[in-house]
């Protein structure tokens with residue numbers, strides 16, 4: 001079997017040679033770089049942007065050839081929709097059943113895909129014996145479950161949803177009441193420590209819904225927990241945003257701020273259960289926005305849709321997925337593919353997706369609550385005739401620091417490199433997708449070439465008070 005990372009390297013290898021040739025041409029002849037060849041499947045297009053594209057799978061549908069053909073062709077990551085949950089894997093206490101989970105993992109690995117593990121500890125879908133437990137007995141049973149399941153799958157899981165949905169909805173910002181929560185506030189970190197010990201190679205995620213809108217209390221509560229975990233060394237590597245969108249819980253315009261703010265804590269961000277109710281162009285445009293937002297945040301490392309065809313969805317009446325019930329590609333599919341290929345972007349942001357990962361190396365770990373911020377929607381290019389223009393937005397701030405994001409847009413001629421001067425008073429040595437020297441940020445090796453009107457972005461962690469946003473000098 002060829003591991004997926006090798007496959008990706010091969011694709012990158014082929015395109016990498018082309019990219020070097022193109023870069024050389026751009027440097028010597030100072031011409032704009034032509035668009036890359038487009039990936040023709042979601043997994044290839046995503047891989048070209050350094051991301052995975054995943055799908056939730058049901059084991060009993062793998063024998064449906066329409067289903068398994070599409071899943072294999074389009075996706076390079078899978079999540080078991082139900083088969084690795086507590087009721088499925090430990091139906092009687094300390095008697096584990098991995099039959100259906102193994103079917104999915106074996107199918108995934110045999111077909112060169114990575115696997116997201118879902119989920120080790122959750123208040124819901126607990127087996128009956130666990131529902132009736134409490135206190136220290138429940139805590140021990142939960143930790144045993146985490147240990148046994150993570151050990152069984154050790155070495156086969158890319159990322160585990162270690163804890164799922166532990167915060168309450170609404171404005172309380174509190175933990176959700178549950179039998180697990182009643183064992184003590186530290187149950188979440190205990191679960192993460194047990195998972196790390198059992199499978200040190202897996203990324204460990206906290207996963208939740210209604211955490212997409214940066215201004216919501218629940219989002220802020222999860223953010224505070226992750227920041228606290230990072231500050232205290234609790235082993236957490238990623239945050240999963242489920243992102244089930246519909247009219248009651250719509251895609252928020254500040255979604256990108258949410259993604260980048262979590263990422264700035266020093267964790268990966270994964271969109272773990274994406275579905276968007278609706279149809280036609282409206283649905284397609286929302287899908288495109290979600291994908292563009294992920295591409296704009298370097299540490300947004302992948303997207304998983306929660307089911308294959310509309311008929312497979314837990315919300316099938318809302319037709320929220322990328323394939324119709326016959327397995328045909330919907331407008332939403334085309335919008336996702338185009339956005340991954342850099343063609344149809346609802347906001348003028350193009351993420352470079354480096355092969356070398358320019359993630360921030362320093363964790364800002366602010367000690368106070370963050371200030372929920374305004375949506376950093378990039379403004380239109382104010383200087384379309386010049387070499388380039390740049391706009392600064394501040395996506396989050398805290399006492400003593402902030403995260404800045406700068407969108408660089410080429411003028412009508414296209415450019416082969418850029419140089420942005422940060423505002424006076426800005427102090428940073430932590431820049432990603434760019435190279436900083438004093439107050440000047442220049443392009444990284446991979447994002448200097450922009451065609452006419454094309455954009456890229458870089459981010460930085462600043463010390464002190466956040467500057468006001470606006471236009472910066474770009475040359």
Ligand code: G3I
Nearest residue numbers: 081082085118119124125164165209242244273306313314
């Ligand atoms: O397989 C049985 C079937 O034999 C039985 O006849 C039928 C009768 O109700 O139930 C079937 O099981 C159902 C199972 O889905 C498989 O379809 C369960 O009742 C049903 O509760 C279960 O729903 C799942 C739900 O989690 C449970 O909480 C959905 O498929 C699954 O998509 C959903 O996934 C969750 C994520 O884990 C966490 N985030 C939210 C997301 C959506 O609710």
